[in-house]
Amino acid sequence: MGRIRPDPVLVQAVIAGALSFAHLHDLAAAAGQDGWKAWAYPISVDLLLVAAWRRLRNDDSSRLAWCWFVIALVASLGANVVTAGFLDLRHPPAWLRFGIAGWPALAFLGGTLLAHTRTVAEAADPAPPADVAPAPAPVRAPVPTPEPPADPPEEDASDLPAAELPGESPRPAPAPAPVPAALVAHARKVADEHHARTGEQIDTDTLRARLGVPSQLADSIAAQLT
Template structure:
């Protein structure tokens, strides 16, 4: 309950601003479309297309940052689409304005506030990306990393020793305790900073491990948390 209240206090004003400003910008775009022959449901469709194009482009920019996609030109395609949506939105708002300085400023306010709210939500979603922890070479079972390795690096990716088989060899039953402890510290740090549990992809990027090992680590952490 406390987490929900904190989320509402932190994100609620931005969402309310986005809704109100989006409605104002939507109205100006719809009226402009109606004035220029797009009557009936078509005027609503034009307004929806312009506003949702800006939201979609902002989301694509977020996805590109998360996946580390490298743009091929001066600007990425989502950025170009977002700029086009901004121009169309402002043009429609200014078209409905009284031809004075204050008329243009007041008419452009809903579109500007909507775009600012979208950019704020985009900024919160992306956030700073931590560089992945270096991957150390596997060590023999039960052997800890050399003391020359900095303590800030992830522990060696060593499976925990399990029951011995008939030929005397240990069975691999999961990640090493040292790696589990390191993953727990990373997960706790992420939860304290962002207020939500870490995902498998973020844990994999932070530790520099495979998807399967990241899933096993998350499963181990959740099991330990439930049994605590």
């Protein structure tokens, strides 16, 4: 087993706490608080001092914590100084008896305020109510991007009938490519936005660039927008 080495700081803290505790007990007993009441006074003073110090560590700008820390510190230091012979504790003055008798109410008020007053961080960032769930963000349906139609295979002029040979008769125009309804609706929004911004109808080249579709598909969409 390793050797137990006492911590000098801890030993000093225990000695100082015991002396302060005894001085507060002697002062309370001299002021007429006998029995268990005389032992309760030093506990009350030390607990208020610790509570105020913990509040200062969590909220260093709190005037409330500083106020009660100073009050508890004055009560503790005052007891140590008074018991050093500055007062005749066999005949304590009236103000000392008055202060000892009123300390429980003062300590109760300080402890309640320190425990139930919100800190600056809590007041600046209030927590949302537990029973109110945040509203879900709206989900926009993705606009399907149509695949460009495959180019029709080129036909050899020698395989065409005589009526379809160049110079004989014009070839009929190809049927417009089918356009999905969702793409037409999206194109209509783009056209309305362009008209609202510029005051002019959108042309086919601009529509094709905004939608990112081939020119043939852009022509079909433009025909449905008119």
